[in-house]
Amino acid sequence: AKANGKNTYTYFEDSYNQMLTDKIELQSELRRAIENEEFVLFYQAQMDISKKKLVGFEALIRWNHPIKGLLNPVDFIYLAEESGLIIPIGKWALKCACKQLKEWSDMGYTDITMSVNLSARQFRDENFVQTILEIIEETGIDPSRLELEITESIALDNLEYTIEVIKELNKIGVKFSLDDFGTGYSAMSYLKRLPISNVKIDKSFLDTVLEDTTDQKIIQAIINLAYNLDLQVIAEGVEQLEHEQLLQRLNCNMAQGYLYSKPVPKEKAEDLLNSSDLM
Numbered sequence: 001a002k003a004n005g006k007n008t009y010t011y012f013e014d015s016y017n018q019m020l021t022d023k024i025e026l027q028s029e030l031r032r033a034i035e036n037e038e039f040v041l042f043y044q045a046q047m048d049i050s051k052k053k054l055v056g057f058e059a060l061i062r063w064n065h066p067i068k069g070l071l072n073p074v075d076f077i078y079l080a081e082e083s084g085l086i087i088p089i090g091k092w093a094l095k096c097a098c099k100q101l102k103e104w105s106d107m108g109y110t111d112i113t114m115s116v117n118l119s120a121r122q123f124r125d126e127n128f129v130q131t132i133l134e135i136i137e138e139t140g141i142d143p144s145r146l147e148l149e150i151t152e153s154i155a156l157d158n159l160e161y162t163i164e165v166i167k168e169l170n171k172i173g174v175k176f177s178l179d180d181f182g183t184g185y186s187a188m189s190y191l192k193r194l195p196i197s198n199v200k201i202d203k204s205f206l207d208t209v210l211e212d213t214t215d216q217k218i219i220q221a222i223i224n225l226a227y228n229l230d231l232q233v234i235a236e237g238v239e240q241l242e243h244e245q246l247l248q249r250l251n252c253n254m255a256q257g258y259l260y261s262k263p264v265p266k267e268k269a270e271d272l273l274n275s276s277d278l279m
């Protein structure tokens with residue numbers, strides 16, 4: 001039994017070392033990826049379902065890895081956050097999204113918004129506001145078309161600081177959305193203090209809403225709460241027509257999900273813009 005125990009320990013140690021090696025390797029690859037410009041942004045349509053109109057895009061990062069192919073954020077964002085590389089990667093994503101917004105605006109699509117996800121480290125970075133201002137200046141976008149997405153945990157980590165930062169950027173028109181809403185905190189009293197414009201109802205509610213009447217009541221409650229606070233509501237993860245019909249019944253006009261489009265590369269997003277012209 002003792003020998004066995006040792007074997008198990010050695011095995012565990014080996015796989016643990018392997019995991020560390022993989023992690024260190026991925027981390028140095030991540031660093032190289034910034035220099036080699038291996039990241040790309042995909043864009044997912046955001047719809048006004050009452051008008052059947054495309055109103056904006058959410059930018060979602062992908063890593064075009066030279067060997068592993070196209071990687072989703074779940075495969076590398078945690079490591080980027082842990083290592084601090086999320087600061088340059090996030091800056092790249094912001095700049096790329098703003099350049100794209102400007103390009104589409106110059107093509108005549110002046111009404112659409114661009115949403116960009118922020119990580120905690122980015123938002124907490126002392127240069128954050130300055131970085132956003134520089135990117136806006138450099139790309140020449142209309143700041144009121146830019147929406148930055150933060151989660152409840154980022155927002156509440158230091159509420160006073162959060163409010164200060166958001167207000168600073170609100171001054172020039174930049175808006176904020178509360179992402180994954182409903183998954184984090186039960187006390188929502190902080191909402192009335194937060195100078196945000198949108199809440200995004202987390203996909204997990206939509207997953208079960210068609211079978212579960214409690215979820216319907218939660219979504220209804222979130223929508224009512226948001227409207228009472230003059231916030232827009234976007235439902236995430238809309239996959240089925242039944243979801244859309246339910247949202248319409250609940251008076252939620254904004255939706256995002258595979259029913260309309262998966263996140264797609266720039267060219268495909270332009271096709272969506274083009275065809276939305278014809279609607």
Ligand code: C2E
Binds near residue numbers: 059073074237259
């Ligand atoms: P998120 O901000 O909550 O983004 C929504 C995720 O749900 C996206 O996954 C999107 O592809 C997926 N999704 C959208 N509609 C549907 C649907 O109808 N059904 C299903 N099953 N999924 C749907 P993705 O692109 O893998 O991104 C995952 C997360 O990575 C994002 O979650 C966001 O937190 C993070 N992320 C993405 N891009 C960036 C970035 O540039 N910076 C930072 N800091 N985080 C990012």
Ligand code: CA
Binds near residue numbers: 117179
């Ligand atoms: Ca998001």
Ligand code: CA
Binds near residue numbers: 200202236
């Ligand atoms: Ca979300």
Ligand code: CA
Binds near residue numbers: 180
């Ligand atoms: Ca999420």
